[in-house]
Amino acid sequence: MVVRVFGFGYHSFLNEHIKKNKCKRLMEIGxxxxxxxxNMIEAAKKNFPPEEIEYYGFDYFESEAHYQKVYKKLKETGxxxxxxxxxxxxxxPQHINELPIMDLxxxxxxxxYETAKSDWENCKKLLGDHTVVFVHNYGFPGVKRAIDEIPRDKYVVEIIYPPNDYVTARIRKR
Ligand SMILES: C[S@@+](CC[C@H](N)C(=O)[O-])C[C@H]1O[C@@H](n2cnc3c(N)ncnc32)[C@H](O)[C@@H]1O
Incomplete structure (x- = not known):
């Protein structure tokens, strides 16, 4: 039996969405x-050659070693x-205006709450009609509060329960 202590790892629901909806512009906060x-890039490769896939990642990357390790891993994807x-x-907010509309x-x-709210308020500027935003860990009180405040007349907000994963919000423009 796999016991999941931390709320991250392999998120099959993301990979399924990417394959099914032919996503190639991917963004991840954290x-x-x-x-x-x-894994998300590998899923996108089912539909596109690597050079057509774009990934944008935001993190503290607190050490140079952490940054370099991730950089090397992503470079190898092509x-x-x-x-x-x-x-x-x-x-x-510094970079949002230079980023394209995302697929996922x-x-x-x-x-x-402050971070989840800020991440959503910024990311929502990158939504096209087809874009889907997944917000992991809806079970955290701060995340839940930020999601519950999203106006339902403008966005479709669904709470999903992916198997072997954590409660997640799925959001798209109405
Ligand atoms: C739950 S982990 C991300 C897991 C990853 N998405 C996955 O699926 O494997 C959270 C990450 O967010 C980063 N993080 C937390 N707060 C942040 C912030 N305010 N700004 C940038 N990165 C942050 C942490 O450094 C950590 O690497």
Whole structure:
């Protein structure tokens, strides 16, 4: 039996969504070790050659070794990628205007209300009609509060229960 202590790792629901909906512009807030980034890119490769796939990742990357480890892992995928180092409450607003409309956004960084709210408020600027945002860990009180505040007249917000994973919000434009 697999006991999942931390709320991250292999998220099959993301990979299924990427394959089914032919996603190739992927963004992730909270990159950690880059394994999920790599898995998402591999899923996108089912429909696109690596050079057509773009990944944008935001994380503290607190040490140079952490950054380099993720950089090397993503370089090996052959896809285009950009990593943004620092607090997403600062780096997202700094860079949001230079980023394209995304196919999929996975918000999985800080779990406080302030961070979850800020990540959503910034990421929502990158939504096209087809974009889906997944916000991991709806069970965290701060994340839940930020999600519950999203206006339902503008966005379709669904709470999903992926098998062997944590409660997640799935959001798209109405
Ligand atoms: C739950 S882990 C991400 C796991 C990854 N998405 C996965 O699926 O394997 C959270 C990550 O978010 C980062 N993080 C937390 N708060 C952050 C913030 N305010 N700004 C940038 N990164 C943050 C942490 O450094 C950590 O690497």
């Amino acid at each position: 990159v950690y070790d880059g394994e999920n980034a790599k 896809s285009k990628f950009k990593l943004f180092k620092g607090d997403s409450k600062v780096t997202l 956004i996975f918000i999985d960084g800080g779990k406080s």
